[in-house]
Every structure is written in C-alpha cells, then in structure tokens.
Amino acid sequence: MKKHWILSQNAFQQFLDWLDEGTDSRGQKYLEMRRRLVAYFDRRNCASPDELADETLNRVARKLEEVGRIADAAPPQYCYIVAKFVLLESFRAPEHRQTNIDTLSLARQAKSSLSSTSLEAERSTQNQRMHCLEECLRQLSIDDQKMIVDYYQGEQRSKIERRNQMARALGITMNALTIRACRLRAKLESCVRKCCSEL
Amino acid sequence: MSAEEQLRLDDQLVQYLLGTLPEEETERLDALSVSDDAFALRLLATENDLVDAYARGELAGETRNQFETFYANSSVRREKLAFAEAFRRVATARAASAAETKNVARSSGRSFFSIPKLTWQWGFAVAAFVLALATGFFAIENRNLRKQVAAGQAQRAEQWQSELAAQRAATQKAQEELDRLRASATSPEPVSVAAVLLMPQTRGSSPPLGVVVPARAENVPLALALESDEYPQYRVALTDPATGKALWTSERRTARSGAKIKMVPIELPRRLLRERNYLLELAGIRRNGSREPLSTYMFHVILE
Numbered sequence: 001m002k003k004h005w006i007l008s009q010n011a012f013q014q015f016l017d018w019l020d021e022g023t024d025s026r027g028q029k030y031l032e033m034r035r036r037l038v039a040y041f042d043r044r045n046c047a048s049p050d051e052l053a054d055e056t057l058n059r060v061a062r063k064l065e066e067v068g069r070i071a072d073a074a075p076p077q078y079c080y081i082v083a084k085f086v087l088l089e090s091f092r093a094p095e096h097r098q099t100n101i102d103t104l105s106l107a108r109q110a111k112s113s114l115s116s117t118s119l120e121a122e123r124s125t126q127n128q129r130m131h132c133l134e135e136c137l138r139q140l141s142i143d144d145q146k147m148i149v150d151y152y153q154g155e156q157r158s159k160i161e162r163r164n165q166m167a168r169a170l171g172i173t174m175n176a177l178t179i180r181a182c183r184l185r186a187k188l189e190s191c192v193r194k195c196c197s198e199l
Numbered sequence: 200m201s202a203e204e205q206l207r208l209d210d211q212l213v214q215y216l217l218g219t220l221p222e223e224e225t226e227r228l229d230a231l232s233v234s235d236d237a238f239a240l241r242l243l244a245t246e247n248d249l250v251d252a253y254a255r256g257e258l259a260g261e262t263r264n265q266f267e268t269f270y271a272n273s274s275v276r277r278e279k280l281a282f283a284e285a286f287r288r289v290a291t292a293r294a295a296s297a298a299e300t301k302n303v304a305r306s307s308g309r310s311f312f313s314i315p316k317l318t319w320q321w322g323f324a325v326a327a328f329v330l331a332l333a334t335g336f337f338a339i340e341n342r343n344l345r346k347q348v349a350a351g352q353a354q355r356a357e358q359w360q361s362e363l364a365a366q367r368a369a370t371q372k373a374q375e376e377l378d379r380l381r382a383s384a385t386s387p388e389p390v391s392v393a394a395v396l397l398m399p400q401t402r403g404s405s406p407p408l409g410v411v412v413p414a415r416a417e418n419v420p421l422a423l424a425l426e427s428d429e430y431p432q433y434r435v436a437l438t439d440p441a442t443g444k445a446l447w448t449s450e451r452r453t454a455r456s457g458a459k460i461k462m463v464p465i466e467l468p469r470r471l472l473r474e475r476n477y478l479l480e481l482a483g484i485r486r487n488g489s490r491e492p493l494s495t496y497m498f499h500v501i502l503e
Binding site for chain 2: 032033036037038039040042043044045049074076077079080083125126129130133134137149152153155156159175178179181182185186188189192193
C-alpha cells in the first residue's frame with residue numbers, strides 16, 4: 001500500500017458505486033454508513049468519532065482502488081471489519097490512554113455536570129437552537145412538518161398507538177413510517193447543526 | 200416478530216445504548232449496528248425515542264442514572280439530547296397553537312366564518328350576472344342607437360348617447376365592483392381567526408379593523424390581545440366612541456394563551472351593533488377587586 005495515499009475523485013466514485021451495490025443512492029449509502037460508523041465509535045467512547053469514521057472509509061476506499069474489487073464481504077460488513085481494526089488501533093494510541101483517564105473522570109462527574117455547568121451552557125444556546133429548528137422545520141413541506149411533529153409527540157404508550165394510526169392513515173407499514181421519520185429527523189438535526197454554526 | 204419479541208429487543212437496544220450489556224453482546228450488536236440495515240434503523244429509532252423520553256423527564260431510577268452517566272458522556276450524544284429538548288419545546292408550542300386555533304374556530308361558531316365566504320361567493324355570482332345582463336343590454340342598445348343615428352334622428356340620438364354614457368359609467372362601476380369582489384373572493388378570508396383578534400390601540404395607529412357581522416350570527420366572537428398578562432381577571436366594556444356611552448360590559452374573564460400572545464376572549468351580542476366604529480375598553484381586576492384601565496381596542500362593524 002502507498003504510504004501517503006490521497007482519495008482521488010475516481011477512487012471516491014468507485015467507493016460510492018461499491019457501497020451502492022448496483023443501485024444509485026446518490027451518496028445516501030455513503031452518508032448512512034458514515035453516520036453508523038460515527039455512532040459506533042462514539043458508543044465506544046472514542047475521542048474523535050468523526051475522524052475515526054473518515055479514517056475507516058478512507059481505508060476501505062484505498063483498498064478498493066488497489067485491489068479493484070472486494071468480494072470477501074458485503075460492503076457494510078467489510079466496513080465494520082475495518083472499523084474494528086481502526087478502533088483497536090485508536091485504543092493503542094497514546095492519546096487514547098489520556099482520553100480514557102479523562103473519560104473516567106468525566107463519567108464520574110457527568111451527572112452533576114449535566115445538571116449544572118454543561119446544562120447551563122446548553123440553555124444559553126437553546127434559544128438559538130430553537131430558532132434554527134423553527135427555520136429548518138419551515139424548510140420542510142407542510143405534510144412533512146406535521147408528520148414529524150405528530151410522530152415524535154406524546155408519551156411512550158400513546159405514541160405507539162398514534163404511530164400505528166399514522167401508518168394506517170398514510171397507507172404504509174410501520175417500518176416505512178419509521179424510516180421516513182428517522183430520515184426527516186436526521187435531516188432536521190443536520191440542518192440545525194449547520195444553522196447554529198452559522199449564527 | 201411478535202409484539203413481545205419487539206419489546207424485548209427494544210429493551211435490549213436501550214441497554215446497549217446505555218452501555219449496560221456484557222461485552223460479548225455489545226460486540227455482537229456493534230457489528231449489527233454497522234452491517235445490518237434493519238437493525239441500524241431500529242437502533243436509531245430507539246435512540247431517538249430514548250433521548251426524547253429523557254428530555255420529557257420520562258426516565259426514572261437506574262435508567263435515568265445510566266443515561267446521565269454513560270449516554271450523556273459524549274459531545275455527539277449531548278448534541279442529540281439538546282436537539283431533542285429543542286424539538287420537544289417547538290413541538291409542544293406547535294401543538295398548543297394548533298389546539299388554540301381549533302378552539303377559537305370552534306368557539307367562534309361555524310356560521311360566523313362560513314357565511315361571509317358564502318355571501319361573497321353569492322355576491323360575486325350576482326354581480327357577474329348583472330354585468331352580463333348589462334353588457335348584453337348595452338350591446339343591443341348600442342346597435343339600435345347606431346341605426347337611429349344613421350336614420351338622421353340626431354336629437355334622439357343625442358339623448359341616447361347621453362344615457363349611454365351614463366350607463367357606461369354604471370357598467371364601469373359594476374366592472375370595478377366585480378373586480379373588487381373577484382379580488383376578495385381570491386384573497387384570504389376577510390374574517391378569519393386573525394381578523395377577530397384585536398390589537399391594543401396605539402398613537403397614530405391604522406384605521407379600525409373591519410369586522411363583518413353576518414345577519415344570522417347571534418354573537419360576535421373577538422379576542423383582545425394583551426400587552427402583558429398581570430391580572431388574574433379582566434373585564435371588557437363596549438362603548439360608543441362618539442358619545443362615550445357604555446353599551447355593554449362583559450363578565451369577568453381570564454386570559455388565554457395563544458401561540459405567542461395572551462388574549463382575553465369575549466362574545467358581543469350582535470343586536471347591540473350597528474354599522475359604525477366601536478371602542479372596547481379592557482380593565483384588569485386585581486385580587487382585591489379593584490380595577491385598572493389597561494388598553495382600548497377600536498373596530499368597525501360591517502353588518503351583512
């Protein structure tokens with residue numbers, strides 16, 4: 001393998017095609033895989049889940065460019081195999097040991113910090129976030145706005161029944177409704193993040 | 200998958216998200232979270248619901264404790280939590296606003312809002328019919344007139360011309376009225392929830408808001424916007440601004456919350472109203488019963 005490998009446009013396109021497995025998701029599969037990897041590294045308490053996810057995807061794209069095709073495993077499974085190696089490597093890295101100590105300390109303080117300092121800091125930006133959320137909601141169609149507000153409204157028990165009713169009213173399965181709601185929410189989260197960073 | 204199995208899986212996913220599963224099980228779910236589409240979706244949906252439940256204060260005991268010490272111990276996940284909190288507030292505000300609109304519409308009575316629309320539609324139709332008749336009539340008359348002019352009946356022609364000019368003016372007026380009705384028919388409802396919401400008068404304020412009162416309405420619902428809600432109760436008096444005479448006084452009212460403002464709802468008896476300006480005087484009532492004049496609201500009645 002080349003030591004200083006840079007992801008070229010061709011290699012990236014080849015990687016996208018490979019992830020799509022014969023379909024054309026217009027980059028959605030890539031974004032979804034990246035989201036899953038970030039969440040995976042984050043649950044494993046890695047300090048930089050975004051960087052590790054990108055490192056994983058880069059390694060897979062590099063492998064793909066070098067060997068032409070990867071037939072050992074389906075794309076998502078192969079990505080996970082590489083991600084596991086990246087995770088183990090990050091555990092061995094010196095900065096991770098420091099991070100672990102910080103994490104332990106943070107974990108002990110998390111409850112109090114949640115209810116005091118960090119929460120107060122969050123509250124100070126909450127108005128900003130709500131403003132952004134209103135803006136982002138307005139960018140959705142009226143139907144989508146209603147759908148996402150209804151879907152996530154209410155307490156646990158009433159929620160299940162209402163979601164069943166929504167799925168029936170829309171003439172779709174619960175699974176399809178869940179996919180739609182999760183996508184809309186992810187879209188909103190991303191929009192709010194972007195909006196807050198621009199304010 | 201049965202409902203029971205689904206609940207068991209959901210419970211397991213919550214344990215996974217809270218970091219309480221044994222390592223071997225965690226690794227198995229780690230693999231599925233990246234490589235299995237259906238599992239990844241279910242995990243994401245469960246995570247969203249878990250975060251929402253925390254934001255709404257629905258988590259308790261060990262689950263809440265574990266959420267705070269494990270789940271919230273990451274900037275990525277804290278961002279999800281902050282989003283959930285913002286979403287909860289915005290969704291609650293929207294639901295309250297929708298309920299408010301529904302209540303005001305219901306309390307206003309269907310006929311009050313539906314009759315004007317129907318009346319405009321009928322008005323539009325009648326005006327169109329009149330215009331069509333007038334146009335046909337004038338076309339025929341014009342042709343007759345030309346024949347008479349050609350026949351040398353100059354004097355009579357002059358008379359007809361004069362009448363024709365007057366009728367043309369009337370036609371023009373009818374056309375303008377038709378245009379106005381057409382514009383009204385295509386523009387938003389003249390009387391809507393927003394139209395019956397009266398704002399306090401300010402210096403140099405715009406002309407009084409016109410409130411269309413249908414012939415069949417017994418009461419006219421209005422909502423007086425409050426600048427601030429500092430009193431437990433309010434009372435509203437209807438006065439004639441020309442004479443200053445009080446015509447009607449409401450019962451004691453409490454303020455209601457709208458989407459962004461507080462308001463005092465009242466219903467005026469239609470029989471009191473004529474086609475002119477009226478003034479509503481709002482007073483706050485303190486706990487000891489004393490009154491404090493607060494704001495005035497001017498509106499103009501249009502009777503149907």
